[in-house]
Amino acid sequence: MARRSEGAVWDRTAALLRDPYRFILRGCRRRGADAFATRLLLEPAVCVTGPHAAAVFQDHGRFTRHRAVPRRINRTLFGRGGVQGLDGAEHGHRKSVFLALMSPERVAELTALVEREFDCAAEGWRGRRKVVLYDEFRAVLTRAVCTWAGVPLVTADADRRTAQLTALYDYAARVGPRHWRSRLARRAAEDWAADVVGRIRAGRIEPPEDTAAHALAWHREPDGGLLDEHTAAVELLNVVRPVVAVSVYLAFAAHALHRHPRWRCELAAEAAAGGTDEAAADGAVPAAELFAQEVRRHYPFFPFVAARARHDMVLHGLRIARGRRVLLDLYGINHDPLLWEAPDDFRPERFRGWRWNLYDFVPQGAGDPATSHRCPGEPITVSLIKAVSRRLSRLDYEVPEQDFTVDMGRVPALPRSRCVIRVPEAST
Ligand code: MYR
Numbered sequence: 466m467a468r469r470s471e472g473a474v475w476d477r478t479a480a481l482l483r484d485p486y487r488f489i490l491r492g493c494r495r496r497g498a499d500a501f502a503t504r505l506l507l508e509p510a511v512c513v514t515g516p517h518a519a520a521v522f523q524d525h526g527r528f529t530r531h532r533a534v535p536r537r538i539n540r541t542l543f544g545r546g547g548v549q550g551l552d553g554a555e556h557g558h559r560k561s562v563f564l565a566l567m568s569p570e571r572v573a574e575l576t577a578l579v580e581r582e583f584d585c586a587a588e589g590w591r592g593r594r595k596v597v598l599y600d601e602f603r604a605v606l607t608r609a610v611c612t613w614a615g616v617p618l619v620t621a622d623a624d625r626r627t628a629q630l631t632a633l634y635d636y637a638a639r640v641g642p643r644h645w646r647s648r649l650a651r652r653a654a655e656d657w658a659a660d661v662v663g664r665i666r667a668g669r670i671e672p673p674e675d676t677a678a679h680a681l682a683w684h685r686e687p688d689g690g691l692l693d694e695h696t697a698a699v700e701l702l703n704v705v706r707p708v709v710a711v712s713v714y715l716a717f718a719a720h721a722l723h724r725h726p727r728w729r730c731e732l733a734a735e736a737a738a739g740g741t742d743e744a745a746a747d748g749a750v751p752a753a754e755l756f757a758q759e760v761r762r763h764y765p766f767f768p769f770v771a772a773r774a775r776h777d778m779v780l781h782g783l784r785i786a787r788g789r790r791v792l793l794d795l796y797g798i799n800h801d802p803l804l805w806e807a808p809d810d811f812r813p814e815r816f817r818g819w820r821w822n823l824y825d826f827v828p829q830g831a832g833d834p835a836t837s838h839r840c841p842g843e844p845i846t847v848s849l850i851k852a853v854s855r856r857l858s859r860l861d862y863e864v865p866e867q868d869f870t871v872d873m874g875r876v877p878a879l880p881r882s883r884c885v886i887r888v889p890e891a892s893t
Contacts, residue, residue, distance in 0.1 A: 476504045485638070485768045485876050489514055490797030500781035505792075506535055511785050512769075514794035515801065516824035516831075518780060522793045523832035525553045528772035530838060533790060535771075541647040542637035542706075544655065544699035549838060555687070556838075559700070562684050563841040564834065566677050566704065571613075575708070576848045578609035583856055592890035595865075598719045599883035602712035602853070603627050610708040615672025615679055616661055616701070629654045630709040633702070638876040658698035658705075666691075677704040707842050711849050713877045717764035718854045719884040720871070721756070723864055725811055728756055732858035740855060755813035757850035761828040762799045763811050765871070765878040769794050770830060770838065795827045862886040 481488045489512040492501050500513040513522070522528055529552050534543065543549045548559045582605040590596045607627040611618035618626060632650035636643040664670045665682040672678045681697045681704075692700065722729040731752040732740075740751055769792045776787045785791060800808040804825045806815065823839075824831050829846065830839035840846075867882035 474504065476507055478505050478507075481505060482638075482640075483874060486765045486796040486873050486878060488512070489769060489792060489794035490800065493794075493797070498781060498783075500783040502783060505790070508790065509786075510790045510792060511780075511783060512792045512794065513780060514797045515781070516798065516804070516822070519793060519798060519824040519827060519831035521780060522770075522772060522791070523837040525556070527775055527778060528791065529775050530556075530772055533771040533773045537644060538637055541632075541644065541651055542634055544651060544702060546693075546696040547699045547703050549703075557836060558687050559684075560835065560841065562680055562700070563704065566675075566680055567841055567844060569844070571675060572844050572848050575609065575613045575845060576852050578613050579605060579849055580852050580856065582606075582609045583853060587856070587860060587888070590862075590886075590888040593888065596862075596886050596888060597883045598886060599712055599716040599879060602715040603631050603709055606709045606712050606715075606849075610705050613676070613708075614701070614705055615676030616658070616705060617670065626654075626657070627709070629657075630702075630706050631712075633706050634710045634877065654702055654706075655695065655698045658701040659694045662694050662697040662701065677701055704842075707840065708845060708849075710877070711846050713766060713879060714760055714764070714846060714850050715853050716880055716884050717871075718757070718760050718850050719857055719886075720869060720880045721760055721763075721811055722854065722857055723869065723884075728752070728813060729858045732756060732855050736855040736859050750817060751851075752813070753851040753855055754847070755816045756854055757847045758816045758819075758826075759811060759813035760850055760854075761846065762805070762826060765796050765873060766828055767830070768796050768876055793831065795830070798825060798827050798831075801825075860888065862888045 477488075484491070492503065492512055493499055493514050499515040499518060500511060502509065502511050504510060530550050531552065532550075534549065539545060539550070548556065548563065551559055586601055586605050590601070604623065604627050607630055608618065608623055610616075611626070629650040632647045633654060636647035636650075639647070661670070661678055662682045665672065665678060674680075678701060681692065681701045684692055684697070684700075686692060691697070722732070735752045740753060771790060771792050774785045774787055774789045774791060778785050780791075798804065802808055819826075823833055827839075829843050831837065832839045834841045834843070864886055867885050868880075869884075870881050871878050872881050
């Protein structure tokens with residue numbers, strides 16, 4: 466029998482903000498259910514977890530993304546008019562541009578750019594008293610992704626753009642002055658991206674055809690018209706910003722290499738042997754691949770995603786009214802003991818022989834990336850974690866005393882120290 470969904474009275478926004486990654490899983494466990502009704506942002510809401518809910522959530526006939534994401538997140542992280550808020554055929558058409566930009570060849574080109582920037586940055590780390598890896602990764606990724614995406618970036622502007630792109634995702638879920646910094650950063654970043662789009666359309670710059678800047682400047686909507694300049698800018702940032710946000714995963718990769726030195730040795734040995742991404746002749750998956758996937762499963766990134774019910778429905782025995790905001794737990798699915806053995810342990814070997822499923826390993830969203838809102842950039846994330854982890858594993862560095870605990874009270878979560886290393890002057 467369906468339970469009523471309107472029972473919750475107290476607003477739980479403060480509890481969600483205190484523990485954003487575990488709020489849904491804990492709420493479900495407390496009730497012994499995979500769904501519960503609550504109240505968030507002063508309106509009734511439903512939280513769901515599990516692969517079944519993840520699959521249902523992707524049905525454009527049952528859920529819409531329209532007005533699903535709170536306004537403050539749209540005004541910072543995503544921007545207005547972007548692909549995240551579209552549904553059905555309109556979403557599929559826009560999403561196809563992003564997928565085309567992320568072919569294996571293009572992912573390899575971005576990886577090579579990141580490796581070059583990493584090597585260049587690492588040269589400058591020698592003898593420095595303190596190297597904060599998360600900050601270094603953000604700068605490396607900004608420079609690489611701008612080149613890759615066809616977005617001109619002069620050296621003098623690199624730090625400012627890195628800070629702006631970071632503020633879009635790093636402060637999006639904050640309240641107070643940080644949130645307003647994120648909003649200001651969005652305005653500045655959109656102006657910057659719109660200027661790039663305008664210059665391309667005016668023939669003043671000509672980035673290669675396979676770049677995001679070119680593709681989005683000339684992308685045609687189903688009605689045959691170009692995107693308006695603002696929307697093209699928002700979508701260009703939807704390519705550039707998430708790549709900079711991969712720095713969060715890279716910081717976690719550094720964290721894992723420190724906490725699990727056996728994997729540092731495995732990766733270093735693989736890199737020394739000229740490790741490639743190809744599975745070995747015997748079908749063995751490279752250690753770097755196992756490691757990268759476990760970094761994405763184990764560490765927190767996106768806590769949950771949001772949609773609104775298109776009509777009244779029952780999900781996991783809970784009645785959900787039309788228009789109700791529904792949050793799908795991502796972190797919880799990746800830590801569900803029914804799906805993962807010892808889910809809180811870091812065990813890359815669990816991915817050996819892993820049978821891929823679109824709904825039970827969901828670090829960057831669930832479902833088929835072509836038809837759902839799952840991030841199309843997962844191959845980029847995996848490739849960059851592998852490349853940087855291999856390089857880090859071979860770098861000669863010391864790890865000074867620091868607070869390595871992961872701050873789960875912020876979104877995105879990060880190691881409190883941001884991962885500090887020291888590279889000796891005469892390292893090899
Ligand atoms: C990106 O730039 O798209 C990836 C950034 C991921 C980390 C930021 C996560 C903020 C999530 C807010 C959750 C609100 C969802 C309704």
